[in-house]
Amino acid sequence: MTDATASGVPAGKHTSGSLLEQSPRTKRRNASEARFRFYGMAAVGIGLVFLVLLLIAIVRNGVPAYTQTFLSLPIELKAEALDKNGNRDLEDIRKVSTFGYNPLLDEALLRVVADNGIESDYSGADLRKMISSSAAAQVRDYVLTHPAQIGETVEFRVLASSRVDGYLKGRVLREDLERDKNLDAAHLDIIDVLKDAGAVTRTFNWAFIFGADASESRPEQAGIGVSMLGSLFMMIVVLVLSLPIGVAASIYLEEFAPKNRWTDLIEVNISNLAAVPSIVFGILGLAVFIQFMHLPQSAPLVGGLVLTLMTLPTIIISTRASLKSVPPSIRDAALGVGASKMQSVFHHVLPLAMPGILTGTIIGLAQALGETAPLLLIGMVGYIASNYPDGVASGFLDPNSAMPAQIYEWAKRADPAYYERAWGGIIILLLFLMTMNIIAVILRRRFERRW
Amino acid sequence: MPATWIFLIVLALAAIGYVLGRSRALASAGGDSRHLHSLPSYYGANAALLALVPSLLVLVIWLFAQPLVIQNRVEHLVPETSYETEGELSLLMSDVRRIADGLDLAVERGALTEDEASDIRVEFTDIRERLGAVGVALGSDVQAPMLAAAKAWREMNASGNLIRTVVVLLVALAGFGLGLTRARKDFRARNSVEKVIKGLLIVAASLAILTTLGIVLSLLFNTIEFFRLYPALDFFFGTTWAPSFGGGSELGILPLLWGTLYISIIALAVAVPIGLFAAVYLSEYASPAVRSFAKPLIEVLAGIPTIVYGLFALLTVGPLLFQAFGPGTLGWMGGGRAVMTAGLVMGIMLIPFVSSLSDDIINAVPQAMRDGSLGLGATKSETVKQVVLPAALPGIVGAILLAASRAIGETMIVVLGAGAAARLSMNPFEAMTTVTAKIVSQLTGDADFASPEALVAFALGMTLFVITLGLNVFALWIVRKYREQYE
Secondary structure (H helix, E strand, O other), X not given: OHHHHXXXXXXXXXXXXXXXXXXXXXXXXXXXXXXXXXXHHHHHHHHHXXXXXXXXXXXXXXXXXXXXXXXXXXXXXXXXXXXXXXXXOHHHHXXXXXXXXXXXXXXXXXXXXXXXXXXXXXXXXXXXXXXXXXXXXXXXXXXXXXXXXXXXXXXXXXXXXXXXXXXXXXXXXXXXXXXXXXXXXXXXXXXXXXXXXXXXXXXXXXXXXXXXXXXXXOHHHOOOHHHHHHHHHHHHHHHHHHHHHHHHHHHHHHHHOOOOHHHHHHHXXXXXXOOOOHHHHHHHHHHHHHHHOOOOOOOHHHHHHHHHHHHHHHHHHHHHHHHHOXXXXXXXXXXXXXXXXXXXXXXXXXXXXXXXXHHHHHHHXXXXXXOOHHHHHOOOOOOOOOOOOOOHHHHHHOOOOOHHHHHHHHHHOOXXXXXXXXXXXXXXXXXXXXXXXXXXXXXXXXXOOOO | OOHHHHHHHHHHHHHHHHHHHHHHHHHHOOOOHHHOXXXXXXXXXXXXXXXXXXXXXXXXXXXXXXXXXXXXXXXXXXXXXXXXXXXXXXXXHXXXXXXXXXXXXXXXXXXXXXXXXXXXXXXXXXXXXXXXXXXXXXXXXXXHHHHHHHHHHHHHHXXXXXXXXXXXXXXXXXXXXXXXXXXXXOOOHHHHHXXXXXXXHHHHXXXXXXXXXXXXXXXXXXXXXXXXXXXXXXXXHOOOEEOOOOOOOEEOOXXXXXXXXXXXXXXXXXXXXXHHHHHHHHHHHOOHHHHHHHHHHHXXXXXXXXXXXXXXXXXXXXXXXXXXXOOOOOOOOOOOOOHXXXXXHHHHHHHHHHHHHHHXXXXXXXXXXXXXXXXXXXXXXXXXXXXXHHHHHXXXXXXXXXXXXXXXXOOHHXXXXXXXXXXXXXXXXXXXXXXXXXXXXXXXXXXXXXXXXXXXHHHHHHHHHHHHHHHHHHHHHHHHHHHHHHO
């Protein structure tokens, strides 16, 4: 304001006073106005561009994980290799390890290559590089469940190796294979022919969504299903603990707490806990739940407990806000007809605040679902989640992974084929988060009352 | 009797107490609830709560205390010659525990009878093998004193469990009886029930204090333990970070703090201008339609988990920067992981944080101040620059400090994007590492928990906790002080 008087036009000395033509100073001011406005728009634009770039990166890199290349292979289940005694005794059949199945695979591969008229001097073991090392186990499992089929020729769809899969998806290029001892360019020629013949196909990859994690050398087999269950069990723990505790704490602080030091201490604590870095909660979980209380490492129960402590402040803050938005007249009316304070809260205020509380809880759960750092410290990474838990108790207590921990684990592995899985996992994680947030928005829109 | 069974029995007792208490109270009023002081259900709830709350409290305390007490007693049985430090003792004790649990499991599975388990001796049985058969893996062969300790553990545990069952059930029964005798028509059941419920509410609210206490204690004890093994001065002022698990590590925090600070500064340099301008535009210029479209979209960035940003840094931004500044062009970058990579991505993550906080604060500036400035002939941008922003400045500083504390505590982006080498360097295209990244790597490695290489993580955590707490308290204080000014 002092600027305006200092640079203002002195009295009596009129410069161009036209309303139709802008003075240079007005022009300058208007230009700076336009510039400022443009900066603002640019900032919003940059923010949105980052969002779009992020989403493009996720979708472009992640979508290939949802298709997988398979090779159709008629395999002759030779009786002399699988059941030497010929009595179809399951015990005898079980004695043949997966190594015993490799010759059958080799033979089938050689036959397929010859049938399609491909000239190749590869041996069967060389050709086997094109398919996943899980193929032998797949055939063995089939034989163990269908022993009657021994001696027949059965058509199998075996997983192609991750290199072949990557080649068909455009991730692995011929040039890349020069230094790769797992596959040669000549293999790719065979694949091209087989693809034209229809023996190599790419289909939707249900195994990625529902399957288990695989060891480092078999990215084509890895799935996120088991760690999804781990996340589910963790979220159950978080919901069961944090909703009642959070609501109870908020009711006390909002409705009953006297104004004293203890209450102040609690309030300060809650607002500070909301801003403590998540990794510190991981340290707490490690020290208290695992070192001190000897709870099992990597268990969803421990993960759930840590995430509960982390989400409690969020839930308490949002619950208090929705309790506060219930008008005092409701409480007064209840007290007026003889309800106790407790009855007025539990019978009238709480039901009215419920939509807001649930919205806050869902948002807190979504936050917990995506949190990774504390899970690293309680051992949910480095563990290969290859088995489904066999029951509810084992779901809570047996070592498992969680979705974000599984994604981190894949991102750390050396094989680039795992990166595709990691992005694919992110798509699933984000879909879950989106669903939860949409539910929260709908809850708020439909049920929240404005007073 | 296992704790779950006790819990279920107590629960059943409480349910029975509810039904009986309710009907007794009604009977005492001659079946007419108008003669009761409270609603009949309160008499039932009173009996149920009296049966439930004290007994479960005893149960929980017992579950925590029993292992500690037994550990204390059994420790004397381990010969003092077999260990030198506290750490070795705790390792031995965990072995003892595992043997004891293994024997229990063997009895449960029927691999051993109860008599065999209590008479088992190292001279006659290969305990390691027997326990291995039921799925309990032991690190080494079992020594006689260890086995004696394990047996003592088992005995004490068994008798402790028995006493626990008796005590808890007695307490539950006593509460049950008291609740029932009290279920008469003149008893003020509602007041009594509400007092208990209020107590439970207070306990729930105090959990926040308990959490903070847990954090502080777990950090503090382990940090003190660390400083006993490694001089504090070297930790705070050392300029080399070179942990080696064989011993003789140099654990100076300065390179880590520098990495943390550098990445945070870059992140704030990205987030603050963009976030602030976006907030100004959205609150002062944008039409309601644009605002209702752009604001939630920008806030989506805040809802994306950090692991996604970490992956984005590692696999998208890192390689892009490497192409732009790598050996092919300028040669500044040695690899995709660098301070710049992590800083840029973290900046993107913080944009919505800065913008929505600043938005709130700018909106809190009274409209009268804007109107006054516009009325004097100032343009909108002049109003923003000379009136709104100065008025909102303290709040905006608070928001930036909160964002800084976020940046300092961020883990996944730096673990994936910043690299693992601890360096004191000015080049933003070099890989550096941060406090949080090292906490993860020191605690997820194979280091023994009692070694300084693992314990240092707690000292790092303590430093991180103190710094972020300080920043938060300061920022919240500024924001609150500012809010009061206009309310």
